Amino acid sequence: MPIVNHFIEIETKQGINIHNITLQIQELIESTSIKNGQALVFSRHTTTALAINEYEERLLQDVKVYLHKLAPESDRYLHNDLHLRENIPPDEPMNAHSHLMAMTLSTSEVIPIVDGKLALGTYQSVLFFELDGPRKRTIFCQISGES
C-alpha cells in the first residue's frame, strides 16, 4: 500500500487569513496512483490550524470575528510576558490568543479518498488558518491507500 508524503508551502498575510488548500491536495492525489484511501492533512505550526468548511468570503469574515471573540488579542495572557520566558528569540511575537484559536480549531484532519478524489461534501473545502501572520508556513499531506 503506497504512502506518498508532500509539503504544501504557503506565504501568509498579516493577522488571521484563511487559505483554501483543497485543490492542492486533490492535485497531489492525482499525481499518485492511489484511488481508494486517505489524505492526512497536518498543520505543522502552533499558531496555524485546519478546518473543513465552506470557503465563502463573508463566512470567513464571520469566523475571524468569532475567533477574536473567543480569544481576544487584547486579553491579558501570561505567555505574552516575554521578559519572564527563557530562550526566546528577539522577534518573538505576543501571540497567546493565536495559540488558543489554533487549539479550538484542528491540527490534523483525515479525509477519505474514493475513486481518486477527496470524498468531500458539496460545500466542503479544506481550510488552512494563519492565526499569526505574516509567515512562511508548511502543511504536511500524506496520501495512502490502494491503486
Added chain:
Amino acid sequence: MPIVNHFIEIETKQGINIHNITLQIQELIESTSIKNGQALVFSRHTTTALAINEYEERLLQDVKVYLHKLAPESDRYLHNDLHLRENIPPDEPMNAHSHLMAMTLSTSEVIPIVDGKLALGTYQSVLFFELDGPRKRTIFCQISGES
C-alpha cells in the same frame, strides 16, 4: 490490507440534534473481516459535526446551550446577508452560527479498532451533530486494517 467504504444516512430534526452512531459503525466493522486497524468517520456537511463523548440526555442539553452561547444564532453575521451573496439557492438558510459551531467541534475522527471492536473508553460514544436541521445527512465511514 482491505479498505471498506460506507455511507451512514440520517434524517435529522429541527435545529441542533445529536445522534449516537456508535452502533452503526460497530456493525459496519463486524460486516468486514477487519480485526485490527482504524475507523475513519467523516462528517460530510458544513453545518454538521462529530464529537466523541458521553451520550447522556442531560449532557446533550448542556452541549446545545454551550454551542449557542459560543455562537449565538441572534448575533449579526455577514454570511447571513443572503442578498449580498452570489449563486445561492432560494431556500438558503441563515446559518452562520451553525458553521461556527461545526468548526468548534470535529469534521474527522479516527478511532482505533482492536479485536474487531471500536477501542472506545467506557463512556465514549461517537456523536453526530446536526447543527442546522432538519435535513437528510450522510456520514462517511472508512474501515481499514488487517484481518
Added chain:
Amino acid sequence: MPIVNHFIEIETKQGINIHNITLQIQELIESTSIKNGQALVFSRHTTTALAINEYEERLLQDVKVYLHKLAPESDRYLHNDLHLRENIPPDEPMNAHSHLMAMTLSTSEVIPIVDGKLALGTYQSVLFFELDGPRKRTIFCQISGES
C-alpha cells in the same frame, strides 16, 4: 504493513492538568520497525482531550483560563443534577464543564511519521489534557506504516 497498538498510562492531578506525551509516542515508534506512516493518538475518556501545540508553562496557564472562560465550572448544567440521572456511581463528579472542554479540544489526532520520527513542527508537542482529575487515565496509540 505492520500495525502496533499501545496504551500510555498516566496518573493525573487535581482539576485541569496538561501532560506532554510526545516523547512516549516517539519512543513507541522507535520500538517498532515503522519508518514511514502514521501515529494515531486517541484520548479514551469523556473528560480528557488532546491538542497539538506548544508545551510552554505560561501558555498552559493561559489555556486553563481560556477553557474555564468558555465553560465555567460555576455555570448551571443539567448533567450536574446527579439526583435526576439514572445508574450513576456514588462517586460521580459534577463535571459537565469538563465534558464541554473536551469536545472543544480533540479526541483523535493523527500525526505523520517520516524517517522513523513524528513529523511535528519545531514548537509542536502532543498534549494530553486531564480536565477532571485526579484519575488514572489511558491514551491509545496506534503506529502503522512501512519499514
